[in-house]
Amino acid sequence: MERILVTGGAGFIGSNFIRYMLERHSYSIINLDALTYCGNLENLRDVEDHPRYTFIRGSITDRELVNRIIRDVDAVINFAAESHVDRSIQDPEIFIKTNVLGTQTLLEASRREGIERFIQISTDEVYGSAETGYFTEETPLAPNSPYSASKAAADLMVRAYHRTYGLPVNITRCSNNYGPYQFPEKLIPLMITNALEDRPLPVYGDGMNVRDWLHVEDHCSAIDLVLHHGRDGEVYNIGGNNERRNIDIVRLILRELGKDESLIRFVEDRPGHDRRYAIDATRIRNELGWKPRYSFREGIRETINWYIRNRKWWENIKSGEYLRYYERMYGHR
Numbered sequence: 590m591e592r593i594l595v596t597g598g599a600g601f602i603g604s605n606f607i608r609y610m611l612e613r614h615s616y617s618i619i620n621l622d623a624l625t626y627c628g629n630l631e632n633l634r635d636v637e638d639h640p641r642y643t644f645i646r647g648s649i650t651d652r653e654l655v656n657r658i659i660r661d662v663d664a665v666i667n668f669a670a671e672s673h674v675d676r677s678i679q680d681p682e683i684f685i686k687t688n689v690l691g692t693q694t695l696l697e698a699s700r701r702e703g704i705e706r707f708i709q710i711s712t713d714e715v716y717g718s719a720e721t722g723y724f725t726e727e728t729p730l731a732p733n734s735p736y737s738a739s740k741a742a743a744d745l746m747v748r749a750y751h752r753t754y755g756l757p758v759n760i761t762r763c764s765n766n767y768g769p770y771q772f773p774e775k776l777i778p779l780m781i782t783n784a785l786e787d788r789p790l791p792v793y794g795d796g797m798n799v800r801d802w803l804h805v806e807d808h809c810s811a812i813d814l815v816l817h818h819g820r821d822g823e824v825y826n827i828g829g830n831n832e833r834r835n836i837d838i839v840r841l842i843l844r845e846l847g848k849d850e851s852l853i854r855f856v857e858d859r860p861g862h863d864r865r866y867a868i869d870a871t872r873i874r875n876e877l878g879w880k881p882r883y884s885f886r887e888g889i890r891e892t893i894n895w896y897i898r899n900r901k902w903w904e905n906i907k908s909g910e911y912l913r914y915y916e917r918m919y920g921h922r
């Protein structure tokens with residue numbers, strides 16, 4: 590394996606993954622990204638001149654372009670997606686186009702070109718809400734939002750290409766990520782950046798929804814292991830064993846920043862809001878020896894400091910389209 594196509598590499602996890610792989614391996618990496626509202630080449634400024642890195646602007650739904658690129662690669666890792674649940678509630682169609690049709694376009698080209706490995710970066714949200722217990726890889730898919738339904742549909746298409754055409758695939762289903770370069774519409778960077786600006790912190794419902802949080806670098810190390818040692822056709826759950834209530838995360842961020850809890854505003858709950866996600870990552874731990882490196886305390890401190898040090902990065906984002914979106918969601922700026 591010499592050349593890897595990473596799609597959606599200008600987003601949060603994709604950009605962290607490209608940096609991670611360039612540092613640790615000798616592969617050439619092609620990044621195909623459409624640069625939608627959350628794709629940002631600033632995320633890769635430090636590697637843009639790297640001799641083993643190439644950027645191509647384009648969509649995973651562009652069949653001709655995808656065919657041309659995949660002809661020259663050995664593996665495909667598909668991060669490209671519309672990724673925000675709230676946006677999927679407002680406008681589901683683009684989620685089907687990108688997440689389902691885009692994935693199928695990549696699969697079809699990969700099958701024709703006989704690539705060595707296709708990895709689909711999926712999410713624990715495809716399992717729906719866990720009132721009790723933990724999601725294993727055998728838990729039935731029961732997505733509740735247009736976002737998670739589109740990701741589940743893509744997962745099933747990946748499975749079908751494996752079963753029907755013998756395409757070598759893996760699917761990874763990870764819990765909520767946090768870390769540097771995350772777009773500030775997502776919970777942790779939204780709360781950090783609003784707190785830094787002394788703006789209200791909007792918390793959905795009663796704030797008691799539970800998520801399992803994993804540092805993005807630990808997600809990257811898991812994908813690296815799956816790429817090299819994953820069993821063909823297998824699904825791997827990835828999670829940090831680190832369940833937290835949203836409100837506790839918000840309070841922790843305020844405490845770390847020395848800000849007052851009076852900034853918290855409870856807002857109307859998200860429709861269909863899953864109460865709890867909880868991942869059982871035993872398979873990847875036992876089979877591939879994966880272990881997260883970050884404790885949540887250490888990871889969240891580092892992340893807060895990153896947003897303090899990189900104020901320009903998020904101030905540039907929190908303007909224009911972002912402000913219009915924010916106003917629509919929360920009724921104020």
Ligand code: NAD
Binds near residue numbers: 647672
């Ligand atoms: P992100 O929204 O930050 O990045 C998505 C990237 O995909 C952007 O750079 C965007 O420009 C690009 N993109 C969108 N449509 C495209 C298209 N048609 N063609 C090419 N590129 C396109 O998302 P993220 O948080 O980095 O998530 C990456 C992947 O990981 C997604 O597939 C998501 O479902 C999955 N995932 C995310 C999390 C999380 O907590 N963020 C957890 C589990 C799984």
